[in-house]
Amino acid sequence: IPSPWKRFGELVLQTLFFIGVTLFVLPRLPYRHVLDKDFAERSLFFKMAYINATSIAIRCRYYLGFKLAQANITLAGISYVKPKGEEEKDSWERIISSKARYELSINVREKVDYWNRSVQLWLKHYVYLRFATEEEMKKSAKRATQANHFTFIMSALWHGLYPGYYLAFIYWGFFNETCRKFFKIRHKFNAISHPIFYPMKWFVVNLFYNYGAIPFFLLDLRESLKYMQHTVFLGPLVILFIYFLSHQIPLFREEKPSRSSLKTTDLKAK
Numbered sequence: 001i002p003s004p005w006k007r008f009g010e011l012v013l014q015t016l017f018f019i020g021v022t023l024f025v026l027p028r029l030p031y032r033h034v035l036d037k038d039f040a041e042r043s044l045f046f047k048m049a050y051i052n053a054t055s056i057a058i059r060c061r062y063y064l065g066f067k068l069a070q071a072n073i074t075l076a077g078i079s080y081v082k083p084k085g086e087e088e089k090d091s092w093e094r095i096i097s098s099k100a101r102y103e104l105s106i107n108v109r110e111k112v113d114y115w116n117r118s119v120q121l122w123l124k125h126y127v128y129l130r131f132a133t134e135e136e137m138k139k140s141a142k143r144a145t146q147a148n149h150f151t152f153i154m155s156a157l158w159h160g161l162y163p164g165y166y167l168a169f170i171y172w173g174f175f176n177e178t179c180r181k182f183f184k185i186r187h188k189f190n191a192i193s194h195p196i197f198y199p200m201k202w203f204v205v206n207l208f209y210n211y212g213a214i215p216f217f218l219l220d221l222r223e224s225l226k227y228m229q230h231t232v233f234l235g236p237l238v239i240l241f242i243y244f245l246s247h248q249i250p251l252f253r254e255e256k257p258s259r260s261s262l263k264t265t266d267l268k269a270k
Contacts, residue, residue, distance in 0.1 A: 002080075002090055004077060004080070004092065005075075007074050008071055011068075011070055011071035012071055015064060015067040015068045015071060018060045018061070018063045018064040018067060018100075021057060021061075022064055025057050025060075026057045026058065026060065026061065029050070029053050029054040029057045030054070031054045031055075031214060031217045032218070033050070034047075034050070034051070034054075034214055034230060034231075035218075035223055035226055035227060035230070040230040044231075047231050048207050051207060051210050051213075051231070052203065052206050052207055054214075055206075055210035055214070058213070059103070062098070062116075063098060066098040067097070067098075067100075074092050078094070078095060079092045079094045079095045079096075080092055080094060095118070096114070097116065097118065098114055098115055098116060098117060099114040099117075102114050104202070106202050106205045108175070108176060108179040108205065109179075109183075119155075123151055123155055124151075127150070127151045127154050128147050128150075128151045131146070131147040131151070132144070132146070145177055148173060148176060148177055148180075149170075149177075151173075152169040152170065152172055152173035153169060153173070155169055156169035156170070162220070163215075163219070163220065163221035163224065164215040164216055164218050164219035164220060164221070164223075164224050165219070167212075167215040167221070167224050168212045168213065168216035169212075169216075171211070171215075171236060172209075174236075174239050174240060174243050175208055175235075178239050178242050178243045178246070179205075181242075181243075207235075208235055208238065211234065211235030212235065214227050
């Protein structure tokens, strides 16, 4: 095992950064402000920006613990992965708690997969794939949807019995399914694939992703509903509208190539 000090130092620096955010930024963005009258009277754009900012700031507190733990196991050599080939470099990612860089991603699957990584893997292998096999879910989209919602509900149960957990995870279940539908037809939106649209896409994706985080933090049912009322129930209404609309309009249906087009493709290949 090579010296882990370089990677350990990188993780310590990341930990110090998240300590700084937790100490100096997070107190200026209290999540309970969403319950205040002042927040309710603000513009919708301000509310959306605040939800994004406070959710990211709160996650930095979790990243602090994740990175500190990862630094310790790196120093112990537990997370070292020996390169398989000459072109590969040494890796210290055998055990990953999280990857903060996915805060910049607009891929929801990456955000979910690399948040509290060990728990995500446990849910995938012992809940999601126990509910239905991969072959069953490939054959039946309905079965895959059921497995997805069941996994999110089990995750809520794992966290506890507070109503806020269930509001958050049920919302995230529908959000995840909606994003999956968009992912399958992403080729139909090439007009906004240019990097210039990235800030807009990042803001929108993270807004609806972070919208469900506030009930998760509030825990209380009345406070969670008050927060949603202050934001005109923006997240649930938009997500549920798109989710149910996707079952009715042709745009969200996957285009399967016809037999004639497949034959033409085979002839060209030959």
